[in-house]
Amino acid sequence: MSTATTEPATRAAARPVMSPLRQTLRLTRTEFTLFMRYKTALMFLGLAVFMFLVPLNMPGDPVLGDITTADLALIAAMGSVGLIIGIGHPSNVFTARRESLVLKQMRVSGVPQSALFGSITLMVVLMSLGISVLGVAMLAVVSGALPKDPVMLLLSVLLSAVSMSFLGLLITPLARTAESAQMTAMVPMMFLLFTGGNLIPTGMFPDRVVNMLGYLPTAAAGRLAQASYTGYDVFSGYESATPAGIPELWVAALPTIGILLAWSALFLVLTVRYFRWDPRQP
Template sequence: MSGPGNRVEVAAGPAVPGGGARRALARSWPRLRALAGAELTLFGRNRSAVLTALLVPLALPVTVRPAIDQADLKGVGIGTLMLTAAIGFSFLFAVYSSLVGAFVSRREELVLKRLRTGELDDIEILTGTALPAVCLGLAQALVLAVGCATLLHAGTPKAPYLTLLGLLLGLLLSAALAALTSAFTRTTESAQITALPLVFVSMLGSGIALPPDVLPHRAAAVCALLPLSPAVRLVRAGWTGELSAHEALGTVLTALAWTVVAVFAVRRWFRWEPRR
């Protein structure tokens, strides 16, 4: 992985035949589990981060209910739109915003630099740091799905594989975008400020706070290309079955393209030492 403060040289491991990935995972898992456990402990001590990650995704969908009520739903149930909004807010707050602060804090406290002197490689460090937030976002999404299906009569998903795929892509991309945003964030205090542009743009344009049906056609076409728009669209389409196979494939490819771009950018610009 390149970028300021990175290792000058990384030794390449020996080629492993079939089953090597399984053995590599078996070796990495104890280290990932230990790092994720430590990160979870630190996260639990930060009350403001806990409240933001836990309560905001649950409370914000209620605040956007008036906009949803006034929208032309075109046959989409209120429960489905509220579910989509809630999961979108989980992407933005439980994962993205909280991880921006976590990455910056660990960098400024030299935790990331010290971790790189041990057995952990770069991918393990980033994955272990992100795991608690990603698992929290996943747990929230599952609880919200059950709640909306039960209380708001969202029903059962017509294409559950699309919802699951959108959820996984959204969580992965949110974590990658958080790592990228941290590279341009100088201090822990400014982390919430640097995260705001993506939060606001995604809320308004990715079908989270406002259903895409209320936007003008040209604006909706542009907003469909925003980073989190494909994931949110897949979550909603899994419930409604509104996407054809061709449309679903295009949406998945757009989400994967954003994920590849974000991962490449993290490898290029992520910072391991404090900004000077």
């Protein structure tokens, strides 16, 4: 009898413990599979691609040499491409999983919080990078321009996708169902979309307004993408923008990078503090 009872315990003790990193990567692969199955997720993907099509129909006035306002709007879309997927998708699927007790079951089974949040964030990052490659190809075809500093462009897409993923997760405590999460997510999504420099080029606004919008995460990411693409120090406004070398450009970009990191940290802290694992009671 004692032998029979100790055998399962021995087997459980001998079972290898999966590291949080490995769990995150495995869950990320699952997230990709589920993303391609969700019709709503594909809608968010289509909207993200649509952000690149809007600037193509805008009138292009030269702003920075041969770079036009339409080009700047298209470049800004690369910095904020994670806005649509990052806010829309995590808020939708995590609310649905919470209400169907999937999240609670995963937490009880020992899946760490870092793996759950990290997998959806990594998926959004990779999807945003893939869509940004499409934007680079479109801009190369239209104007023949390529980024002067690809690393800075990569950083802008990365930080934007991370911050928007955390914001999407932060929305889930406010929603009861996946449908209501979609409606709730539209409020910050539309606000950040219209102030990010994609649909409405920020070059149309006075520099004082542009500087105020620069403190928003999508606008900061768009400005970082524009600097990386044009090689101009655009962080103080387009009228005073001057060409800069890569070291000088990185020094000028430090405050903007700090803004994106601060937003990411704020959204993460609030998500960890207020995220709900149990279904909301009627």
